[in-house]
Amino acid sequence: MDSRQLSYFLVLAETKNFTRAAEKLHIAQPALSMTIKKLEQQLGLCLFARNDRKVELTDEGKVLLPHAKNIIQQIKDAQTAMSELRGLEKGEVRVGIPSMLGSYFFPEIIMGFKNQYPNLKLSIVEAGTQSIRKMIIDGELDFGVIINHELPETLHPEPILKSQMVAVVSEQHEFATRKSLSFQDFFSQELVMFKHGYFHRETIDSICEKHQFTPKISFETNLLAMIFKIVRQDFAITTLLEMVTEYEPQLIPIPFEEPIELDIVMAWRKSGYLSLADKAFIDYVKQHCPR
Structure with missing residues (x-):
């Protein structure tokens, strides 16, 4: 087993197609097929289930996958370290x-x-x-x-920043004059939220789970400009980092009664x-x- 075989294995696992994998590797498809077959023979295991349109990792291939990723990454790390020892400036x-x-x-x-x-x-x-x-x-x-x-x-x-999440409403919203806001009042409103996977949404989801709220999410988007527009037009309210509201006019930040402090690293x-x-x-x- 060598690094070239593992590199080919990873690309084929990603593309699930010999033709696309060969194109990505800039090699001929027969050369790729021979390399994968040789790797399987060396291991005595079948790594891919083959059919006419695509290939899928077998259970044995799935076991090899994280090890192959780690080995290739370590090789890249070593190449970077050696390049720096040669005085690489870029x-x-x-x-x-x-x-x-x-x-x-x-x-x-x-x-x-x-x-x-x-x-x-x-x-x-x-x-x-x-x-x-x-x-x-x-x-x-x-x-x-x-x-x-x-x-x-x-x-x-490595800690770099602490910031508070605040409720954000339009200037004409009924909450605009509030000095603070309860979670119950916040979740009584129509909301515009980031999609799942963003810390903005993770924070809201964890609060809902802890306090057993059911949020009224009317809009889901990862586009900040769209979130600003929706809030300014008073179609919904949201939460943002307090630092963001300092740069955006016509948005009113309101701290929560139970402060939400985020540790950013x-x-x-x-x-x-x-x-x-x-x-x-x-x-x-x-x-x-x-x-």
Whole structure:
């Protein structure tokens, strides 16, 4: 078994089709078929169930999959480390950031970092907390910005920010003059919410579960601009990070009677390798965040 075989195995497992896998690997399909067959012969196991249209992992293939991912990621980490020892000046930072933080907290930090390190490439993925966690664990991201809640044991959290979630209503809403809001009053209203997988939604779902509320979710969207529009037009209310409301006119933030404090962290794999570029970005964020 070698790394090339495992790389081919992973691509075929992802595409579930020999033709598409061969195209993605830029090799001939017979060469891919022979490599996979040789790997199966070496292991004495059938890794794929084949049919005319697609291939599926067998139970044995599913067992191999996480090991193959880990091996290939470790090889990539080693290549990065060796490149840095050769004096590589350029590097890439792959980071996942939720939309609210990506829109309001990180733009200035990202531009400042790029100004200080012009030769480094920034690859930024906007996604929900659940997706970012999974991409970090799978090695698709070097690290990500997530909420420090139910963090897997395999990830290391680095605190960067605390922020409060507040109710947000239009200027004409009946709650607009309130100094605080109970959960019961909040959940009595029509709501616009992020879809499942975002910390915004996870927070609301956990409150509903704890207090046995049934939310009246009229709109689901991950588009911040649409959420703002819906709230401003008084079709529904929502919750947002308090820092977001500082930048948006015609939105009234109202703290909850039971404050919702969120601990925001940067997280990465404990067993992973942080490149010099990754470390530089992490240090820059820690120096420039309000915490």
